[in-house]
Amino acid sequence: MSIDNALRDDMLKATPNLRAFAISLTNNVDRADDLVQETLMRAIANITRFQPGTNMQAWLFTILRNLFHSEYRKRRREVEDADGKYAATLAVQPAQGAHLDFEDLQKALTRLPADQREAVLLVGASGFSYEQAAEICGCAVGTIKSRVNRARNRLAELMHLRDMDEDLGPDQVTLSVMQAVA
Numbered sequence: 776m777s778i779d780n781a782l783r784d785d786m787l788k789a790t791p792n793l794r795a796f797a798i799s800l801t802n803n804v805d806r807a808d809d810l811v812q813e814t815l816m817r818a819i820a821n822i823t824r825f826q827p828g829t830n831m832q833a834w835l836f837t838i839l840r841n842l843f844h845s846e847y848r849k850r851r852r853e854v855e856d857a858d859g860k861y862a863a864t865l866a867v868q869p870a871q872g873a874h875l876d877f878e879d880l881q882k883a884l885t886r887l888p889a890d891q892r893e894a895v896l897l898v899g900a901s902g903f904s905y906e907q908a909a910e911i912c913g914c915a916v917g918t919i920k921s922r923v924n925r926a927r928n929r930l931a932e933l934m935h936l937r938d939m940d941e942d943l944g945p946d947q948v949t950l951s952v953m954q955a956v957a
Contacts, residue, residue: 778822785831786815792832792901793839799896800843802885810846814839833903836911840893883933887926894922895930 793814797807817838818825825834884892890912897908898919909919930936 778819782822782825782831786818786835789832789835790815793835796836796896796901797839797843799884799900800840800893802881810839810842813842817842830907830910833907833911836897836901836903837913840911879934880930883930886933887929891922891926891929894919895926898923899927 790811793811794807797810797814798804801807801810814835818835825831884896887895893912894908897903897911898905903911905916905919905923908923909916912919
């Protein structure tokens, strides 16, 4: 089966964002890479279902999200480092303050409910509009806005932030997740 060059190029262009989203969902680079690979394989196998002229990246994110949730349902019965001792041994202390802020953000993200984490990552970190994120998640735009707002408030609380500019410093990735999209 051959795939149109324009579609292939759109898929390749979306791959870095897919990988970043997968890493944020799984907190594991290897699992994220597997998830992205499976997403692309399924997209190619089902390319006839893609509607030309629509957003390829949103379609791929939807596939990735569905695969992640399917995998999560399969794994939820597994006990994986329940007390976190093994994971704590793998942590490397960052050399700069921005890395510490980002690490704090990652830890705080894991404490959010899955729907809120997903919404804030799609809108804040991946740059999707509220409308696109709502389409990916299969819910109303107002629901996404509410989830993003609750997630941002909870992240600020978990990270003990009062003034974003003063407390976070110059790390643009952390700032983009925490600040409202203009």
